[in-house]
Amino acid sequence: MRDRPRSRVRLNFDHLAGFRQEARDWLAANVPERRAPPDGPASRAFALDWVARCHAGGWSGLGWPEAYGGRDLSPAHLAVWYEEYVRARAPSVLDPTFVALNHAGPTLIALGTEAQKRDHLRPILEGRVLWCQGFSEPGSGSDLASLTTRGEIVGDDIVVTGQKIWSSFADIAEFQELLIRTEPGSTRHKGLTWVICDMSLPGITVRPIRNMAGASHFAEVFYDQVRIPLSNVVGQPGDGWRVAMATLGFERKTAAIGTQMELSVKVEDLIAMAAAAPGSATADRLADLRAEAAGLRAMTYRTLFRDPATPFDGSLMRLTFAELAQRVHGAAMDILGPEALAQSHWTHDYLEAYSETIAGGTAEIQRNIIAERILGLPRE
Numbered sequence: 001m002r003d004r005p006r007s008r009v010r011l012n013f014d015h016l017a018g019f020r021q022e023a024r025d026w027l028a029a030n031v032p033e034r035r036a037p038p039d040g041p042a043s044r045a046f047a048l049d050w051v052a053r054c055h056a057g058g059w060s061g062l063g064w065p066e067a068y069g070g071r072d073l074s075p076a077h078l079a080v081w082y083e084e085y086v087r088a089r090a091p092s093v094l095d096p097t098f099v100a101l102n103h104a105g106p107t108l109i110a111l112g113t114e115a116q117k118r119d120h121l122r123p124i125l126e127g128r129v130l131w132c133q134g135f136s137e138p139g140s141g142s143d144l145a146s147l148t149t150r151g152e153i154v155g156d157d158i159v160v161t162g163q164k165i166w167s168s169f170a171d172i173a174e175f176q177e178l179l180i181r182t183e184p185g186s187t188r189h190k191g192l193t194w195v196i197c198d199m200s201l202p203g204i205t206v207r208p209i210r211n212m213a214g215a216s217h218f219a220e221v222f223y224d225q226v227r228i229p230l231s232n233v234v235g236q237p238g239d240g241w242r243v244a245m246a247t248l249g250f251e252r253k254t255a256a257i258g259t260q261m262e263l264s265v266k267v268e269d270l271i272a273m274a275a276a277a278p279g280s281a282t283a284d285r286l287a288d289l290r291a292e293a294a295g296l297r298a299m300t301y302r303t304l305f306r307d308p309a310t311p312f313d314g315s316l317m318r319l320t321f322a323e324l325a326q327r328v329h330g331a332a333m334d335i336l337g338p339e340a341l342a343q344s345h346w347t348h349d350y351l352e353a354y355s356e357t358i359a360g361g362t363a364e365i366q367r368n369i370i371a372e373r374i375l376g377l378p379r380e
């Protein structure tokens with residue numbers, strides 16, 4: 001077999017020791033002591049307050065361009081920041097600011113107009129606005145290209161009528177990444193448009209949905225003749241599929257760094273908890289989980305530093321993370337036993353973890369992508 005060039009990635013990041021110390025010191029002085037409220041306006045206030053505090057300290061938008069309020073730092077800096085972030089037990093990255101910071105902002109940076117970047121990026125970094133995502137519909141989840149929410153171009157506006165579902169944080173967000181069909185008679189990936197939707201526009205109704213963990217993170221959204229300015233289109237009208245794929249790419253890949261590192265910390269917490277009630281079966285299981293979490297971290301770093309990363313690495317990471325998250329929380333329930341009922345955050349997170357193999361593309365869909373696009377197996 002021919003030798004292939006190997007990537008030379010320094011995973012210890014020794015050269016960033018000063019930056020690491022700076023991050024550690026700032027986090028030690030600023031991480032809030034109380035846990036984030038589970039949902040609703042209280043979770044919104046908590047999340048925005050935290051982003052505003054990060055921004056004031058120079059710790060938001062580390063990888064974003066300086067021209068839009070970021071710091072233009074390297075992926076290595078991001079990795080170090082998240083390592084310190086989770087070590088300091090800072091608020092979960094999977095909070096109501098997740099969409100804005102991790103995929104709406106990056107989509108605008110990559111494909112938005114100058115005016116869209118100017119209007120939206122700083123408010124996100126300064127903790128002034130939340131975003132949500134309106135892609136899925138009752139009949140169009142895995143098969144997103146079948147969506148039917150209609151946008152009729154009338155003068156300088158798009159008039160939107162239809163319904164979205166599972167739109168995370170729609171009840172507390174100012175803006176939505178909205179994917180609609182704007183070319184009459186078009187089918188599948190053609191004729192779609194990605195548009196910035198102001199959630200306060202007349203004709204929008206938001207109905208929160210409660211999940212089995214008891215929280216209302218997502219909602220149904222109904223649009224009745226909602227007039228959105230054409231200047232809010234990201235990319236071109238009819239080119240929405242390409243923009244949506246960019247958004248999903250950010251959601252499945254770079255956005256995952258923080259959540260994956262949080263999972264590693266949970267494994268260490270479990271090990272500490274199990275030390276109080278040692279048993280070899282538990283020890284083997286925890287050793288496996290720790291090794292899997294390390295493997296996932298290596299996969300994430302490889303994706304972050306590989307140039308060019310394949311566009312489908314995100315599916316590998318998303319699938320590995322989702323299934324590992326369920327195993328970690330399942331182990332927590334077994335270790336805690338009846339105690340789990342008293343340790344409510346573990347029980348809550350265990351129930352929430354069921355959604356990991358659905359949100360952002362189900363496990364089956366990720367497997368299809370890996371099979372067809374990475375392994376080159378025949379298409380369905």
Ligand SMILES: Cc1cc2nc3c(=O)[nH]c(=O)nc-3n(C[C@H](O)[C@H](O)[C@H](O)COP(=O)(O)OP(=O)(O)OC[C@H]3O[C@@H](n4cnc5c(N)ncnc54)[C@H](O)[C@@H]3O)c2cc1C
Pocket residue numbers: 132133134135136137138139140141142143165166167168169218355358359360361362363364365368380
């Ligand atoms: C916590 C959470 C947050 C979410 N947040 C958002 C959000 O903010 N915005 C948004 O737009 N959506 C969001 N979603 C929706 C999510 O993207 C969809 O639930 C997901 O894409 C699956 O679509 P569906 O629910 O319609 O299931 P379906 O597509 O109906 O799938 C049902 C089952 O069939 C399987 N299946 C479907 N097609 C195939 C196939 N071709 N091959 C093999 N199996 C298949 C699926 O894997 C699944 O098991 C969220 C979902 C969750 C759980």
